[in-house]
Amino acid sequence: xxxxxxxxxxxxxxxxxxxxxxxxxxxxxxxxxxxxxxxxxxxxxxxxxxxxxxxxxxxxxxxxxxxxxxxxxxxxxxxxxxxxxxxxxxxxxxxxxxxxxxxxxxxxxxxxxxxxxxxxxxxxxxxxxxxxxxxxxxxxxxxxxxxxxxxxxxxxxxxxxxxxxxxxxxxxxxxxxxxxxxxxxxxxxxxxxxxxxxxxxxxxxxxxxxxxxxxxxxxxxxxxxxxxxxxxxxxxxxxxxxxxxxxxxxxxxxxxxxxxxxxxxxxxxxxxxxxxxxxxxxxxxxxxxxxxxxxxxxxxxxxxxxxxxxxxxxxxxxxxxxxxxxxxxxxxxxxxxxxxxxxxxxxxxxxxxxxxxxxxxxxxxxxxxxxxxxxxxxxxxxxxxxxxxxxxxxxxxxxxxxxxxxxxxxxxxxxxxxxxxxxxxxxxxxxxxxxxxxxxxxxxxxx
Numbered sequence: 149x150x151x152x153x154x155x156x157x158x159x160x161x162x163x164x165x166x167x168x169x170x171x172x173x174x175x176x177x178x179x180x181x182x183x184x185x186x187x188x189x190x191x192x193x194x195x196x197x198x199x200x201x202x203x204x205x206x207x208x209x210x211x212x213x214x215x216x217x218x219x220x221x222x223x224x225x226x227x228x229x230x231x232x233x234x235x236x237x238x239x240x241x242x243x244x245x246x247x248x249x250x251x252x253x254x255x256x257x258x259x260x261x262x263x264x265x266x267x268x269x270x271x272x273x274x275x276x277x278x279x280x281x282x283x284x285x286x287x288x289x290x291x292x293x294x295x296x297x298x299x300x301x302x303x304x305x306x307x308x309x310x311x312x313x314x315x316x317x318x319x320x321x322x323x324x325x326x327x328x329x330x331x332x333x334x335x336x337x338x339x340x341x342x343x344x345x346x347x348x349x350x351x352x353x354x355x356x357x358x359x360x361x362x363x364x365x366x367x368x369x370x371x372x373x374x375x376x377x378x379x380x381x382x383x384x385x386x387x388x389x390x391x392x393x394x395x396x397x398x399x400x401x402x403x404x405x406x407x408x409x410x411x412x413x414x415x416x417x418x419x420x421x422x423x424x425x426x427x428x429x430x431x432x433x434x435x436x437x438x439x440x441x442x443x444x445x446x447x448x449x450x451x452x453x454x455x456x457x458x459x460x461x462x463x464x465x466x467x468x469x470x471x472x473x474x475x476x477x478x479x480x481x482x483x484x485x486x487x488x489x490x491x492x493x494x495x496x497x498x499x500x501x502x503x504x505x506x507x508x509x510x511x512x513x514x515x516x517x518x519x520x521x522x523x524x525x526x527x528x529x530x531x532x533x534x535x536x537x538x539x540x541x542x543x544x545x546x547x548x549x550x551x552x553x554x555x556x557x558x559x560x561x562x563x564x565x566x567x568x569x570x571x572x573x574x575x576x577x578x579x580x581x582x583x584x585x586x587x588x589x590x591x592x593x594x595x
Contacts, residue, residue: 153407162418184446195237228259262450275308285313292342325353361387375503409470412477492564518588527568
């Protein structure tokens with residue numbers, strides 16, 4: 149039996165505070181969101197120096213339906229970099245947490261995201277109801293994400309789980325998979341939350357078999373693209389169900405989570421409004437069309453974001469979810485637009501393409517890909533982390549799998565790229581919950 153997403157009741161309860169007689173339907177939700185969008189625009193224009201100028205030609209009277217949002221200009225990370233204080237809508241004394249995100253490719257280098265205590269409570273509330281999709285009272289959850297400081301993702305998860313009588317245990321990013329295996333056994337862990345490849349390093353460790361199939365009931369993966377190959381590995385090794393979460397720091401860490409039907413993300417629609425736009429033109433796309441995820445926040449005190457471009461590729465799914473929810477869902481994010489590299493004039497390659505090909509290879513824990521210039525030609529070099537297993541056959545299987553990847557196969561045949569070295573090595577570990585893997589593109593950079 150597939151249980152209906154618990155986010156439905158949660159969303160309805162939030163709608164009812166504004167619309168006491170509201171029912172859970174798409175039309176009622178859209179009416180609620182329209183009101184919240186007007187409030188957000190008024191709030192941001194009256195308090196934020198950035199939005200006062202950026203939206204000076206737009207008033208709430210111009211918003212008669214949700215489609216009118218397309219008339220507002222889009223914002224992105226470049227607006228925030230170096231100008232974050234201009235987005236701030238409260239005094240510095242009211243800010244409880246500041247998260248600094250670094251962009252090594254930007255001249256400004258960093259962007260800061262501000263949160264008040266109320267903003268953080270919004271996230272904790274979402275984590276509480278979202279996690280009830282996959283854990284039950286009395287269980288224990290190992291959190292393979294940072295939580296040593298107040299209001300970090302791990303800390304907020306612990307607080308959220310406490311509200312449903314579930315014990316959250318912060319472990320942090322995995323540097324020693326064998327130690328993490330022992331922690332799971334000693335603490336009798338029922339569920340694990342983590343970054344895909346970092347968590348996979350635990351499941352594929354040689355000691356992982358001692359955990360026993362069925363010990364871990366569920367795994368929640370977040371913060372990066374999740375290949376179907378990775379999901380199959382967790383199901384094969386641990387015999388568990390694997391859920392996906394979608395979110396970002398700018399969203400307030402949480403955006404949406406899969407239900408037991410595993411048919412797209414149920415989004416945090418009482419707190420945010422989501423759109424899909426054409427990555428090039430910025431024009432609004434119809435449901436079912438693949439494009440860039442854009443969101444607008446509701447009720448954010450410190451730093452509301454309006455039509456903020458995420459760089460993530462996805463689409464809105466049509467029709468009701470098999471779980472019974474009547475609300476729209478977002479398809480699994482396919483990857484980040486900036487992280488795809490050009491191969492010649494007609495081909496693109498991204499981390500999702502490599503993940504789908506490489507994680508089918510047994511023993512692979514993680515990899516690092518670089519597009520470099522060698523003999524004045526572009527070549528793809530791969531460094532692989534396979535733990536203690538350094539058998540040459542693994543490298544041969546990886547090279548073969550690469551040449552069978554559709555995105556690479558066509559580019560190779562047309563002479564746009566070739567496979568360079570494939571070798572064992574140390575792969576960079578995640579440093580924060582916002583860590584994203586990417587192809588190091590030295591070829592296009594040099595050109």
